[in-house]
Structure formats: C-alpha cells, structure tokens
Amino acid sequence: MSHFSTIKTKIKEKTQLLEALERIGERPNIPFAGMKMVELVIMNPDHAEDHPTMGVDISIGVDVGFKFNQSTGTYELVADRQTWDKDVPIERFMEKLTQQYARMIIHDTIKEEGFEIEEEWEMDNNNIELTVTRWV
Amino acid sequence: MSKKQTLKFTIRQDGTVLEEVIGAEAGECLTITESIEKRLGNIETRELKPEYYQKQTQSTEQDVTL
Numbered sequence: 523m524s525h526f527s528t529i530k531t532k533i534k535e536k537t538q539l540l541e542a543l544e545r546i547g548e549r550p551n552i553p554f555a556g557m558k559m560v561e562l563v564i565m566n567p568d569h570a571e572d573h574p575t576m577g578v579d580i581s582i583g584v585d586v587g588f589k590f591n592q593s594t595g596t597y598e599l600v601a602d603r604q605t606w607d608k609d610v611p612i613e614r615f616m617e618k619l620t621q622q623y624a625r626m627i628i629h630d631t632i633k634e635e636g637f638e639i640e641e642e643w644e645m646d647n648n649n650i651e652l653t654v655t656r657w658v
Numbered sequence: 659m660s661k662k663q664t665l666k667f668t669i670r671q672d673g674t675v676l677e678e679v680i681g682a683e684a685g686e687c688l689t690i691t692e693s694i695e696k697r698l699g700n701i702e703t704r705e706l707k708p709e710y711y712q713k714q715t716q717s718t719e720q721d722v723t724l
Contacts, residue, residue, distance in 0.1 A: 620673025
C-alpha cells in the first residue's frame with residue numbers, strides 16, 4: 523500500500539529527547555546514578571527569598587527541565603516564563619525541539635528497519651526533507 | 659527480484675511529519691512505517707495513493723482466475 527500520512531509528533535522517548543536537545547545547542551543533565559530526579563530551582567523573582575525545588579527527569583541549566591507525565595506518556599517542559607532567558611520564546615523552542623526529536627526518531631527507526639539515508643536537507647523554509655531507501 | 663523502497667519525510671518546523679511511501683506493494687507500506695508512526699505520535703491524516711487500489715484490484719482478479 524502506498525500512502526501519505528501526516529503525523530503530529532509527541533515527545534515520548536528519553537534517548538531521542540536528549541539527542542534533540544543537544545542538536546538545538548542545549549546541554550541536558552540527567553540524574554546521577556542511583557538518583558531518580560534532577561532538582562530544578564524555581565527562580566521566580568517574586569519569591570526570591572525562598573527557592574523551592576522541583577524534581578524533573580531532565581534539566582537544562584537550573585530552572586528549565588522536562589518531566590515525564592505518566593498519564594499522557596509524554597515529556598513536558600517545566601519552565602517559568604518570567605525567568606525564561608533563551609534566544610527564542612518558549613513556543614518556538616518547543617517547536618525546534620520537537621522537529622529535531624522527530625528527526626532523531628526517524629533516524630533511529632529507519633536504521634532498525636534496514637533503510638539508509640539517501641538525502642537530508644534543511645530547507646530555507648525551515649523544513650527538513652529526508653529521503654531514505656532500502657532494497658528488498 | 660530486488661526492489662527499491664523509498665520513504666520521504668518532510669519534518670515541518672513545528673515538528674509535524676509528512677510521510678510518503680514510494681515503491682511498496684499493496685498492504686506493505688503499513689508495516690514499513692508502522693513503527694515510525696507509533697513512535698512519533700498521532701496520525702492526523704492518511705491518504706492512499708492510486709496504486710493501492712490498482713494492486714488490490716489486480717490481486718482480486720488473480721484470485722478469480724485461479
């Protein structure tokens with residue numbers, strides 16, 4: 523069967539999420555051996571005198587991270603808009619991350635299925651075009 | 659006889675993936691792409707290309723002659 527499909531990407535796998543974060547120039551941290559969570563410090567200036575902490579599965583810096591939501595099976599961003607200091611707004615950051623995540627998932631899956639990358643382009647419109655082939 | 663299978667992906671800047679299968683027999687491309695679709699997320703739309711129906715018709719005809 524031949525088909526076209528449109529798939530809305532959800533971030534469900536940790537390995538590819540870590541790879542995608544590195545691709546967009548971040549340095550993610552995961553818990554040390556024996557620990558379950560990384561602690562984020564809530565930096566909200568309104569409460570500068572006391573910095574509550576929060577456990578997440580992956581951290582970037584001290585106050586941004588990702589937490590796995592058991593009920594949806596996806597990783598969710600934990601961040602504070604007031605202290606967000608990256609080059610791009612939160613929404614664009616998540617789009618860039620999701621795009622690279624999808625790319626990493628596709629790379630990993632096609633390898634398992636015996637496909638090889640024939641072409642991979644980052645286009646002017648920011649789309650990524652990827653062509654993979656195999657002989658059967 | 660060996661045959662080339664091609665998958666084309668367009669990963670949009672918001673992370674939505676468009677996937678196209680080229681050169682697969684009837685019923686075949688679902689298994690090829692199933693794992694990718696499963697790992698990525700939810701399928702929003704799926705459109706079958708004409709050769710899917712052609713292949714199906716051919717195999718029905720073959721059944722009749724056999």
